[in-house]
Amino acid sequence: MSEHTPGCDKVLLVQAELDGELDAAQAAALETHRQICPICRAAQAELLRTRGLLRGEPYEATPDDVRARVMARLRQAVPQAVPPATRPPRRSWSTLWGSGIGFGLGAACAAAIAFLVVLPQRNDLVDQIVADHIRALQPGHLEDVVSTDQHTVKPWFDGRIDFSPPVKDFAAEGFPLKGGRLDYLDHRPVAALVYQRDKHIIDLYVWPAGGAPAHLASESNSQGAIQGYNVAHWSADGMNFWVVSDVERAQLDDFVALWKKAP
Amino acid sequence: MLPHLDAAYNLARWLMRDPEAAADVLQEAMVRALTYFASFKGVNPRAWLLQIVRNTAYGSMALNRGVETVPIATESDEPVAAELVSGDDDPEVALLRSRESRQVRALIAALPVELRETLVLREFEEFSYKEIAEATQTPIGTVMSRLWRARQLLAQAAAAEGLP
Numbered sequence: 001m002s003e004h005t006p007g008c009d010k011v012l013l014v015q016a017e018l019d020g021e022l023d024a025a026q027a028a029a030l031e032t033h034r035q036i037c038p039i040c041r042a043a044q045a046e047l048l049r050t051r052g053l054l055r056g057e058p059y060e061a062t063p064d065d066v067r068a069r070v071m072a073r074l075r076q077a078v079p080q081a082v083p084p085a086t087r088p089p090r091r092s093w094s095t096l097w098g099s100g101i102g103f104g105l106g107a108a109c110a111a112a113i114a115f116l117v118v119l120p121q122r123n124d125l126v127d128q129i130v131a132d133h134i135r136a137l138q139p140g141h142l143e144d145v146v147s148t149d150q151h152t153v154k155p156w157f158d159g160r161i162d163f164s165p166p167v168k169d170f171a172a173e174g175f176p177l178k179g180g181r182l183d184y185l186d187h188r189p190v191a192a193l194v195y196q197r198d199k200h201i202i203d204l205y206v207w208p209a210g211g212a213p214a215h216l217a218s219e220s221n222s223q224g225a226i227q228g229y230n231v232a233h234w235s236a237d238g239m240n241f242w243v244v245s246d247v248e249r250a251q252l253d254d255f256v257a258l259w260k261k262a263p
Numbered sequence: 264m265l266p267h268l269d270a271a272y273n274l275a276r277w278l279m280r281d282p283e284a285a286a287d288v289l290q291e292a293m294v295r296a297l298t299y300f301a302s303f304k305g306v307n308p309r310a311w312l313l314q315i316v317r318n319t320a321y322g323s324m325a326l327n328r329g330v331e332t333v334p335i336a337t338e339s340d341e342p343v344a345a346e347l348v349s350g351d352d353d354p355e356v357a358l359l360r361s362r363e364s365r366q367v368r369a370l371i372a373a374l375p376v377e378l379r380e381t382l383v384l385r386e387f388e389e390f391s392y393k394e395i396a397e398a399t400q401t402p403i404g405t406v407m408s409r410l411w412r413a414r415q416l417l418a419q420a421a422a423a424e425g426l427p
Contacts, residue, residue, distance in 0.1 A: 062272040
């Protein structure tokens with residue numbers, strides 16, 4: 001066999017067979033040919049030897065320090081993923097949404113986040129909540145009931161869910177209610193309330209505290225950040241509240257404070 | 264994309280043949296991937312990511328043309344511990360295997376880059392021909408002949424070195 005001209009035009013099929021690229025019919029036809037072709041038989045033997053040589057070669061897995069550097073670099077780069085031109089400092093969210101820029105921006109943010117969390121690493125509740133929030137950001141998934149009126153959103157949950165979630169609107173404080181949807185978290189249906197802060201979406205998940213597993217009770221006032229999303233949790237009036245958004249921590253804290261003190 | 268980080272690093276490592284250069288390429292490629300992720304419309308994120316890694320690596324190689332990089336597997340950079348933790352009961356057999364492994368890796372590293380990347384994607388990433396074609400932006404027929412040539416060269420070099 002020479003290096004550039006295999007000698008028989010079917011040797012590449014011999015190789016393809018070993019690489020799992022042939023279907024049954026092609027493999028059968030090749031087998032028939034191989035019976036009468038010494039070149040192809042020799043090629044097969046040599047390919048098997050070469051494969052044996054490579055078998056068990058260790059994979060170059062990413063060293064931990066390189067992984068850490070990449071993650072740090074990505075975190076640094078996330079704001080750059082969003083072109084500055086689409087981040088005007090003082091434009092109301094309604095103008096942005098009306099002009100369509102807001103959508104593009106939202107899509108860019110969602111893409112950046114989706115990029116980081118193609119697969120959740122852990123399967124705990126916080127991951128579920130963040131994953132659900134990200135899924136909800138995909139077009140057409142955000143709200144089942146679109147209304148800025150809490151008296152429309154609240155009754156919508158009746159009959160769809162076995163509890164009545166509190167619904168509050170904070171339009172005056174800069175967190176207008178956009179709607180609600182039904183979600184499934186922690187093995188039960190939950191109410192998701194959708195709020196907006198400038199160009200950011202805030203998802204608030206509500207469900208009765210009794211449904212929460214014991215390990216969550218200890219986290220009755222927790223907060224954190226995961227995959228670039230800020231997450232906060234509290235319990236009140238027999239309900240669990242989980243809020244997730246890409247707004248800044250301080251704004252999310254404001255939102256939580258508003259919720260806690262509003263009647 | 265993060266689940267494919269190892270695949271990305273592995274390709275960068277084999278293309279650049281130097282751990283530091285590979286880490287730089289990986290960082291650059293991941294940032295590029297993040298920037299362009301919104302425009303990704305394909306169905307195979309891994310092949311897409313590795314295509315970016317490859318383009319980044321080629322860009323880096325073009326910049327560093329003339330600068331020698333250290334081949335991926337030399338006698339010195341292979342940790343001795345790897346020899347000791349081998350599952351073989353017989354230390355002599357383990358040592359022999361480890362030496363063979365170093366030789367094989369040096370042979371792969373010595374392959375021309377277009378053959379090397381095709382072989383690495385097939386053997387280590389277990390990419391299909393179609394995926395290799397996508398990642399390397401090469402027709403499938405070329406993928407097949409490159410793979411053939413890579414294996415031929417490897418077999419010949421291995422025979423010359425007395426490898427089984």
